Amino acid sequence: MTLSAHFRPRSEFAASGQYRLLPFRFGRLDDKRYVATNDVGEYVVLSEGDLHAFIERRLAPGSATYNALKVKHFLMDEGARSAVDLLALKYRTRLEPLSEFTGLHIFVVTLRCDHSCHYCQVSRQTEDRQHYDMSAEHAEKALAMVFRSPARDLKIEFQGGEPLLNFECIRYIVVRAEAMNAVAGKNLQFVIATNLSRLTDDMLDFCKAHRVVLSTSLDGPAELHDAQRPVRGGSSHALTLDGIQRVRRALGHDAVAALMTTTPRSLSRVVEIIDEYVRNGFHSIFLRPVSPYGFAVRSSLMRKYSADDWLRFYKAGLARILEINQAGFRLREEFTTILLQKIFSPAGTLYVDLQSPAGIGVAALVYNYDGAVYASDEGRMLAEMGDQSFRLGHVDCDTYDDMMTADALVSTLDSTMLEGVPMCSECPFLPYCGSDPVYHRVTQGDMIGHKALSEHCRRQMAVLRHLLSLLEDDAAARETLMGWM
C-alpha cells in the first residue's frame, strides 16, 4: 500500500547523485574486493567497479554501496555541513585519549628471577644478586612522576625478573601510591606480572586488601610450557596452575589473567594451547607474537620466525576460539579484541603497542630497577642490548619535564607517526595500526622503517584483512566477535 495522496513519494526525496568525496584511504581486501577506511576507523568493503564509480563521482544513489559510503561519511551531498561536523567530532573523540597522557606505569622492581625462559626479554640474573632490586628512594621518585600524569585512570604494573622476589618494594609502592592518591583522586589499578612460583599467603592477603590483580604466563599444556619456561627443581606449569588456583580462591576467579608467548615450538600447537586455557577456566587468551629483543635475540635457542608462520598460528587459533564460543563457552581473544575496538569503538583503544603517535612515553612509562626511565618496555630491552635511544633519563638527575619534552622522545613521536610516513600514510589499515619505533630500530636500524620489509607491517595487514573478511563474510563469526567488545 502507498501513502495517502497528499504525501510525496520517496522518489521526490532521492539524493541528487552529485556528491563530494570526504577523506579516505583504500586498498585491496582480497582478490575481488577493496576496503576503504576513513580517519576514524569506519570502513566499507566494495568491488573494484564500485570503487571506480565512487571516486569518479558516478556512483548511483540508493545502492547499498552508496548508502554505506554516505552514512559512514565517505561521501556527502553538497552543502551537508553536518557530515563534516560529525566527522570532525568523531576525529576529536578518537584522539581525545591522547590528552589523558600516560596511563600505564611499569615498575621493574627487580631483575632477579627463578625461571630461565628461553624467550625472556629481560637480562635475567640469578637469584642471589641483591643489587638488581629497585630501592625505596627510586620508587618514591618514580611515583612522583606517575602522579604528574594527567590521566584519570592510572595502571601501575609490576614486572621483573620475577617481581614477587622483591615484594617489599611492591608493598611500599602500593601503599605510597594509595596515600598520594588520597589527594590526587585518580582511578588506581595495580597489576603484578608474575610466574606465581613465589606466591605466599601473606602476599595474597596484601593483594586482597589493596585489590591488586595478577597476570601470569601460561604457554600451553605442561610439556610445552615446561620446555620453554624451565625452573630449577620443578615444573613451571604445575607451579603456575597451583598459583592460579590459590589466587582464585583468595581473590576471585577473575583476579588472575594469563598470557601466552608464541615460540617456534608453539606454532603447530595452537589448538592444544587454547584447549589448555579452556580447561583451566580462562575466558580470555592473548595470542601474542614474540618480539625480537633481549634473550630471544642473543640466544641460539630461539630461531626467530616469520610473520607468515605466526599468521598461520593466529588464524587457526582464532578459528578454534570462534568454534569454542559458538559451542557455548565464552572465550575472548585479546589481540583480536584490541583490533575490533580500533575498528568499532569511537575512542579506539589504549593498547600501547598500536598507537599513532606511538605509545612510547605518551601511553606508557617504564621505571627500571636502577632508577632509569624508559619510554617503553621494549625500549628498556633495547638498552640492555646497548642501544639507549629510548632511555628518557634517570629519576635522580632528570626532572619529569626534561624527560617528557626531550627531543629524543618528541622527535621520535613526530617522525614515526603513521599519517606522515611512506606507505602508512596511504594504507587503508592506518586507523587500525600503530607505529612501533622500537621494533623498527631493532630490525632495520631506523625507527620509521621501510614498511615493505617490516614483519610488523606484514603481520598487521594480514590479520586485518583476515578479520575484516570474517566480519563481512561470516555472520556467525561476526556475532561472536562483536560480543567481545
Next chain:
Amino acid sequence: MLVQLSGRGLRPVGRTSASPFIARITEQPNPVMREHILRVRGEDELPEGFRAYLIDEASVALCRCDTYILPPALRYLGEGDVVRIEPLRRALHTLYRRRSRHNTLLVTERCDNYCTMCSQPPKEGDDSWLIDEALQVIDLISPETAEVGITGGEPALLGERLVEILIRLRERLPSTDVHVLSNGRRFSDERLAALVAGVEHARLMIGIPLYSDLPEHHDFVVQAKGAFEETVRGILNLKRRGVRVELRFVIHRDTAERLPAFAEFVARNLLFVDHVALMGLEPTGFAKTNLGALWMEPSEYGAELSRAVRTLVRAGAPLSVYNHALCLLPEEVRPFARQSISDWKNAYFEECDSCARRAECSGFFASAATKRPKGMTAFACAQAALTGESR
C-alpha cells in the same frame, strides 16, 4: 485507564459568564479562593466567592454564578486539576491533572515537518493564544509535579516565546522535569540554541526524532528536504551548549528496515546524547490515514529491534523502548521497555486481565484497540518468575 480530557456537556445551573476562563480546581470550601473553581461532590452548600463551581448533582438552593454539573466522564476532576471552561459552548478542557504522570502543554499546532505518521497533524495559522494559555497554566500547576511536556506542532517555531515558557517553568516549577518534543531544525540557528541553553533550566530535555541514518530517507519520512541536515545541526548546537537531548525513533514499515543501521549510526556519531528512545507507532492522526502503508506488527520487526538494542547496549547508550506490550517484544529487549503510554490513552485487551506482568507493561494505545495485534500472550505467574525478569 482511559480518561476523557475534554468534552461538551457541562450543564450550567443559573447564570454564567460569557468568555472562556482558565482556573485551578480546589475541593476546599475554606478559605474562599476567588480565582479557583470549587469542586463539590455531594449536596453541600456552595459558599459564595469562587470563580466557578463544578458539581455532580443538582440540588436545592443553588444560585452561584458559573455553576456547572459535570457529565459522568469528567467527574474524575478534583483538587489541583487545571481546566479551561468555555461557558457558551458548555465545553471543558482539562489542561493539567495533578495525579497524572503525563501532563503536556500544547504550545502550537504549526510545524515545519509533515511526518507521514504524525499523531498531531499540523495546522496553519496564528495560534499564539496557546502560548498565553500555557503561561497561565504554568502559574497554576502544583510545584510537586514530577514532569511537564511541551509539545506541538513544533515548539521551536515559537522562538523567543519558547524561551519565555522555559523561564516561567524554571521560576515557578524548579523541581519539575521539562520534556520538550521538537524536530530540532530551528536549533540549527545557533542563536536559538544559545537562548534555550541560556535559560539554564536544570531539568530540561529536548526529545528530537531522527528516523534514519540516511539523510534522504529521514527527509522522506518527515516530508521535508533538508530536514535531516538541520536536525543534526540542531542536535549538535544544543549539545555543545550542554542542553540535554533525547533521540526518538518511531518504528513502522518505512523506518524498520534501517533501524539496525540507525543504531550503528548513533553508536558511532551521536553517543553524546542523553537518551535514545525506540518507539512503537501510535495509530492516530496521519498514522491512521496512512495505516495501511505504515502499520507493522511488532513481531514483524523483532529481529531488527533486537539488533538495534544489542548495538546500542554494547555502545553504552542509555536506552528505552516505548509503546510496546511486553509479550510482543523479543526477550532481550524487554528489560528496556518502559510504561510510556499516557494514562489517558492507555488500553489493554481481555488477555491482559490474567497477565502476571500487567502492572509493568505499557499496554496499548487506545487508538490501536481496533487493530488487535498478533501474538499477544498473558504471562503466567510461574513464567514471569522463571525468566527472572523484574524491574
